[in-house]
Amino acid sequence: MAHSIELLLDGHGDAAIRTVWHRLVDAGLPSQLRVRSATNRPHITLxxxxxxxxxxxDELAxxxxxxxxxxxxxAPLIFGGGRLTLARLIVASVDLLDLHREVYRxxxxxxxxxxxxxxAPGHWTPHATLGRQFTPEQVGEALAVIDELxxxxxxxVVGLRRWDGDSGREFPII
Known part of the structure; x- marks a missing residue:
């Protein structure tokens, strides 16, 4: 299973993403809220x-x-593939892109x-995932549900963690 380095949002950003997760569940749509892991929370994978x-x-501390x-x-963002992923774009500021390059290095x-x-730098799209495994029809429904949000x-961004997919555990770095 994959491992990752992730940024964590402050209480305001976390709550905003969780509100969308709840709205999607209430509408019977895919949502990250359905992920039953103690480490599941809004994040930005670097x-x-x-x-x-x-x-x-120690290198990242x-x-x-x-x-x-x-x-x-x-804005909402859709990643393609067989089934679709719905996310919110994290606007790529100079400071965020610089942090990403440094973490990658x-x-x-x-x-x-x-x-x-x-x-990889130049190929990374910063985002916070809202839900996975959407059909095209469900994406349209989801966008209508979350339009006001x-x-x-x-x-x-207030934290940095390493997520170990093998153990399902998170390791706070900052």
Whole structure:
């Protein structure tokens, strides 16, 4: 199972995303709220790989000086594939992109294989997932359900964690 390095939102940003998760469930649609893991919470994945060694935590800890980092939770976003993923775009500021490049650089020596291609600088789309496995029809329904909640939201990134997909555990770094 994949491992990842993730940014965590402040209470305001977290609550805004969770409100959308609840609205989707109430409408009978896919939602991240249905993920039954103690570590399930709104986040922004910076890097994903087959395995990230725990030693990366010490490499990433000095980045604490960059937090809190203001972000804007923007428009709904749809990722394609067989089934669709609905997310909210995290507007890519210069500071956020710089943090992503630095995390990526520091993580490379601690991954057993190259990180997943969509994690690489220049290929990364910052986002917070709302739900997975949507049909095209469900995406239309979901956008109607969340329309009133789709305005830009100001938030701060306040934490950084390593998520271990093998154990299903999170390891706070900052």
């Amino acid at each position: 890097l994903a790989a087959d395995r990230i060694e725990p030693a990366v935590d 000095p980045l604490r000086q960059r937090f809190p980092l203001p972000v804007v939770v923007g 520091r993580c490379l020596p601690h991954t057993t294989q190259e990180p997943f291609a969509h994690s 789709s305005g830009d939201i100001g938030a701060n």
